[in-house]
Amino acid sequence: MKADVVSGGGARLARAVHGRHITGVRRRAKNILISLGVPSESSGAAATQGVRLVRVHLGMTGKLLFFPPRARAQTRFLCVRFRLEGGGSLVYDDVRRFGGIEVLDQSAWATKERLIGPEPLEPAYRVETLFAGMSASRSPVRSWLLDGRKVAGIGNIYANEALFRAGVRPSRPAFEIDWAEAVRLHAGIRRTLSRAIQLGGTTLRDYVDADGKRGQYAENLAVYGREGRPCPSCEEPIERIVFGGRSAFFCPTCQS
DNA sequence: AGTGTATCCTGCAGGC
DNA sequence: TGCCTGCAGGATACAC
Numbered sequence: 414m415k416a417d418v419v420s421g422g423g424a425r426l427a428r429a430v431h432g433r434h435i436t437g438v439r440r441r442a443k444n445i446l447i448s449l450g451v452p453s454e455s456s457g458a459a460a461t462q463g464v465r466l467v468r469v470h471l472g473m474t475g476k477l478l479f480f481p482p483r484a485r486a487q488t489r490f491l492c493v494r495f496r497l498e499g500g501g502s503l504v505y506d507d508v509r510r511f512g513g514i515e516v517l518d519q520s521a522w523a524t525k526e527r528l529i530g531p532e533p534l535e536p537a538y539r540v541e542t543l544f545a546g547m548s549a550s551r552s553p554v555r556s557w558l559l560d561g562r563k564v565a566g567i568g569n570i571y572a573n574e575a576l577f578r579a580g581v582r583p584s585r586p587a588f589e590i591d592w593a594e595a596v597r598l599h600a601g602i603r604r605t606l607s608r609a610i611q612l613g614g615t616t617l618r619d620y621v622d623a624d625g626k627r628g629q630y631a632e633n634l635a636v637y638g639r640e641g642r643p644c645p646s647c648e649e650p651i652e653r654i655v656f657g658g659r660s661a662f663f664c665p666t667c668q669s
Numbered sequence: 670a671g672t673g674t675a676t677c678c679t680g681c682a683g684g685c
Numbered sequence: 686t687g688c689c690t691g692c693a694g695g696a697t698a699c700a701c
Contacts, residue, residue: 443695473694474679490679509678511695552672561696568694617694618681638693658674660692 418492418507420515429465429516430495442529442565445469445477446522464519469505472512478504479623508619530564533602538564543602544595547587554590555583556657558602567602570615573637573662575601582668583661584654608633636662 419426429449436450447467469477480486482500493505493514505514517525530546531538546564550557557563558572567575576583578601581594590598609615614628617638621627635645640653644664654661 470695472696475694507678508680509693511677550671556672559695570694615694620694656673659695 418505418510418513420513423493426467426493426514426516430467433465434498441526441532442561443470443568445471466517466519466522468515468517468522470512470514472507472509474509474619475505475507475512476619476621477623478506478621478625480504503623528562530560530562532565533567534606540592540596540599543599544590544592547590547595550587552587553584553656553661554581554587554598555659555661557587559657559659564602567606569659570617570634570637571602571605571609574635575605577601577636577662577664577668578605580668582663584656636664638662 433449433451435447437448439446439448445468447469449465449467469475471477474490476488478486478488480502484501486494486502486504488504488506490506490508490510491504492507492510495503497503505512531542533543543564547554547557550563552560555569555572555576558567558575559569573583575598579594579597581590581598609628609630612629612633613622613626614620615630615634616627617631636651639651639662641650643649644651644667647664647666649664649666651662652665654663
């Protein structure tokens with residue numbers, strides 16, 4: 414999604430959500446999907462209108478914040494404010510405005526979803542899937558992991574951390590990763606993501622969850638952002654290289 | 670077709 | 686102090 418934050422404009426978004434109820438919230442890749450229904454007295458209209466979704470993507474610096482009734486729902490980089498029934502509010506705040514909000518119906522979402530790769534935490538995501546995908550690509554494995562069409566929801570931090578756990582250098586061509594490495598990478602991705610989720614994510618500077626709480630995974634980072642600092646496993650200084658326009662971090666002795 | 674790069678935008682840290 | 690450069694959690698449009 415790109416600037417400026419609300420695709421289709423604020424007025425259209427306001428009309429689309431006005432008077433509706435939030436009936437569910439889920440995640441797919443890095444998209445937060447909020448389902449909207451209509452209040453029960455007008456449920457006849459719901460059948461004709463179908464399910465309406467609000468898709469929120471946080472980009473690099475987006476925050477979706479809940480404020481209870483009577484709280485001051487003002488933030489430094491406020492982009493959008495939804496006033497909720499009962500006086501609370503939901504605010505989208507984003508310094509850089511790389512993230513955004515979009516309303517769409519089920520079929521429009523289905524079209525977008527077709528381009529998104531499998532969820533690595535789903536039980537159905539097996540080593541075979543990862544290995545087969547990588548074997549078809551000449552990209553550096555870190556770039557491959559960042560490509561949401563190949564596998565969903567892995568960002569630069571967790572790609573680097575998963576590769577450290579697997580003992581694989583980020584710059585290695587994906588097709589060159591052998592089966593044993595793929596097994597370790599598969600486990601590395603899952604452990605990294607699950608642990609990070611348990612700890613509420615990684616706050617480098619800005620990120621907070623809907624309640625304003627910072628994520629605690631930053632303390633667990635082995636390589637990301639740690640150039641020159643000792644590898645937690647062998648004490649060798651962590652190295653940083655740049656490709657695909659992004660920094661990659663690795664231990665030169667633990668990762669090959 | 671698949672891969673790499675430029676770009677959207679703003680703030681902040683570090684060097685001089 | 687203040688100016689300048691580089692860097693940042695993501696995704697996509699485009700050029701090879």
